[in-house]
Amino acid sequence: MQNRSLSRRTVLASATLAAAGATGAVGAAPAAAHGRDHRLRRIISGMSVKAKIGQLFVPYFHGTSATSPSRSDQDRNLAELGVRTVAELIAKYHLGGVIYFHGWTNNIRDPRQIADLSNGVQRASLALPTPIPSLISIDQEHGVNVRIGSGATQLPGAMALGAGHSLPDARTAGRISGTELAALGIHQNFAPVADVNVNPANPIINVRSFGADAREVSRMVAAQVTGYQQSGVIACAKHFPGHGDTAQDSHTGLPVITHTREEWDRVDAPPFRAAIAAGVDSIMTAHLQVPALDPSNEPATLSPAILQGVLRGELGFEGVIVTDALNMEGVRTKYGDDRVPVLALRAGADQLLFPPDIGVAYNGVLAAVRSGEITEDRLDESVLRILRIKDKAGLLSGSPYVSRTEVDRVVGARGHRAAAARIAERTTTLLVNEDAALPLSRGCRKLLVVGASPAFPTDDSRTTVPELAGAFDELGYRTTHLATGGEPDAAKIDEAVAAARGRDAVVVTTDNVGAAGVQRTLVSRLLATGVPVVHLAVRNPYDIAHLGDVPASLASYCWTEVELRAAARVIAGRVAPRGRLPVPVQRADDPAEVLFRAGHGLSYDA
Template identity: 35%
Template sequence: MRNKIILSTILLFIILFSSLTTSAVSQEQEFDIFNFLKLGGDFLMNSKIAEMSLEEKVGQLFQIGFSGPQVDSKIKDMIENYHIGGVIYFSRNIENPAQTAELSNQLQELAVNSGAKLPLFISADQEGGTVTRLKGATHFPGNMALGAANNKEFAYLAGEAVGDELKNLGINVNLAPDLDVNNNPDNPVIGVRSFGEDPKLVAELGTSYIKGLQSKGVIATAKHFPGHGDTAVDSHLDLPVIRHSRSRLEEVELYPFKKAIEAGVDSIMTAHIYFPTIEKEKGIPATLSKAVLTDLLREELNFKGLIITDCMEMNAIVNTFGTVEGAVKTIEAGSDTVLVSHSYQKQKKAINAVIKAVKNGRISEERINQSLKRILSLKGKRISLAELKEADENKINFAAHQKIAREIAENAVTVVKNEGVLPLKNIESKKISVIDFEMGRVSLAEDDDKKRNLFFKYLQEELNKVENITLQEGQTITVNNNKIIDSDLVIVCTYNAAVNRDQARIAEKLAAKYDVLVLALRNPYDYKYLNQTQAFITTYDYSPASQKAAVDLIKGEISARGKLPISIK
């Protein structure tokens, strides 16, 4: 009887895999192979792996980026002939929700009808705040705004809403949340992408976000392990080094990742940072370190999920081992998915280098199978064939999500300094001048030309006497400028005065004659460079909801509820 059951299972397994034909995405009824694999356990998983070629196996370990909003010959080649396991979307790939959903559907149709006939991981960095990719999606306040609001329910709701939008656009992996503990005010790449400087706060809000995101069937990715918060170097540009003791790393950097693992996070992204306390060989980034990825993350912290690299074309890798050799070394170290975001030629060379490394015995095929099994298991857990058919933006309740974003922003906006400026009484009769900076106008992920100064737009809609001056990089302003003369309040919108010091200098100069309120629309650490200005508020990012919350605060319609999750004084 037992043998008959096993035989029947094998036959069903064969039928299921042979049924993945051209009709897999178009038919109304189709077996959900990956759910079947999940239920079938190791026996069926191993059977699938055994039927795959080495090239198909290695290809599944790569996630790549491509140019443009449509399927082109290069991405088609990578799917059909290099058998890639996933793609990553950037703003270059996205025009609007309908186009994004259609692109996802087309890519998945290619994948399930090619090679090993496996669906793709489709990922994006949809962190919120200063890092968003999706045009037309809800632009949520970022992590530090959530840290300022300090409400784990908000974090869950944000993750849940983002997950809903991603899933319905055909994106099954969010490369978020950022679990770095930002305790270095000079950190050039993390900053407001972190929930704050308290490891417990980062852990609490991060795990809530993860649970919300994964409740919608989207893979959460905790990053950047073992921690990128205490660096003064951007790993996009060079190799940072963190020299803290192991006890300090345990208490700060590693703590949120431990909690994320306990909470069941699906995936963890590596950091291109050298940790000499953990990795004894000089200059080896965590991404290429067996001591970090296998000994620490896999064995000591008992992480069973997917390990994905940060992009292997960042200079911290390019300037040390190079993208191609780095791809081989990171798999040796324990990574499951290798992210190569840009160069078509490097993507092909990296895949071929790993295939060669297996053939010459440098990497065992069993090592490839270990990662492949984790990849297939996670695809089985989070992807179903039914979902591959109908990515559809019309299923998204954008209005409900925007309401959540507004509530978060209103609870995040923070008054850091107020010397008799707020609340601004009789505001309707006041003359207000708003100064912003062209140099600080960064992509807001949607309709950039319309959103370059939403704060002024929102203020102008409700008040009569509002002037706006936009300064170019290096341009200054006199205290007797016609637009600001006789102003009751001058609002200077800084974006990153820590880098663009002219923004702080202009605010300080004007404060000698006027009441000046600095609105930090990106970096709360701007406060460190201001002494004379009369008031300072921060929204932690320039999302539309955050800019509207700043207007409502200045008008006195909401109170300041946010509290700094970092030290800036």
């Protein structure tokens, strides 16, 4: 770490901000809040227009280092961003924040590296003419949508927590995640998802939602907001005004929510109201049309009627409005990339997330300010809101740097992992258990684990079937495994059937079974062998509707290590299943008929 000896400029910058009165206080009294705003406005008054515009943007970048990424990452940055490093990007556009991703941007390798990267970002920010620390953001929802894998505590995702129906568990999960993010120098997490997943065909929200009941989702959202913000991390409820009832992905198109105003008030609005009541500091927009809220059919991200009229006016939200990623097709269908950020600001947004071309977006806003389309007073409103959450995250007082010592102490701590394991056990849901097929009998020692084997969200080298087999091995079983994939061909199915011979039981995993999917054929062929079959849906609890008469079926809601190990312990009878469906499961052949109601979940004595 290079935070032992801060530069004179850094010390002066920190002292200046501290003198400006940053307190980081939570729940400040009105007089204190007024005093804070007065001091923050003093900072704003010393900023140039370009610096103010820069505070609004939260772009991506490539590389694991702020100043010395690999040559290939430098080349990608140069091709896509016009600079070689994120330090140069911050300097060029006076950025107020950045967002980390794993994989394609190569930002994330391990906890110590992330902390070093965060410190490099802060050094670059404090070298600006107006030295204000960066607000570093991430999408660490857990479950199927997670960015930091190796070394950090993996926690059940939203629908799994919804199946646990435990507010303390949801709050604890948020607090653990937030505590680890803060130790890594990450201050804003784009979680929790506040969408109510009332459409089983939803391709983008699905198990990222806590469930299908607005009241239950509201309770869980409020609990997670509290947990995150108790840790000092800024939570972000998303995707306003609600992305739960669509069969289209806003990454690739512009969905339409056809709810009436009464339906929106009853189904979509409650979780956002709950988040606001819990003190959420930021809310993310959705790129979709909601005619009941805005008859002009502007995407919500660009709609003054939705952002100013509904979110600020009716719901009373005073925090930071964050756009969903501006590179998504849902917000680019009507306007060019230079106009989208301008229209988002005019609609009421504050943070402009992930523009497809930072130069085009930044210069588009700059041109709008120079032409008078966006006033400097309007810029100041958004910068003030952003500085408020930077202040609350502790960035405007003292040092913004983090230490490797704290990373080693906090991230992936034994207590955090143990808590995550206990929470996961309380979320695993037993849907079917004919003739007490589970737990496995004591004489059942030889297992075959077979089926769909999606890769871990942050580690392609680890996949579901071998990891689940390893979990059973640790419990004392003699396990063989065969990953057949999500679309097994006839030869692979024949291989699975042959592998089942001589086994005491087969555990078969499925991932998004469709009405005509060949995963159904795999399960039916395994059932025909006469070997006892246990089915585990490793993503959607809806899979069981397509599988016929399986003797035992469970849902884990995701396939990360913590959920797979919990499922193995439940199947083995080391713990009793306690999860209850947070969504209804309709019959595949008659969606009007419910196969399993929300709240369904079986158990047995462990």
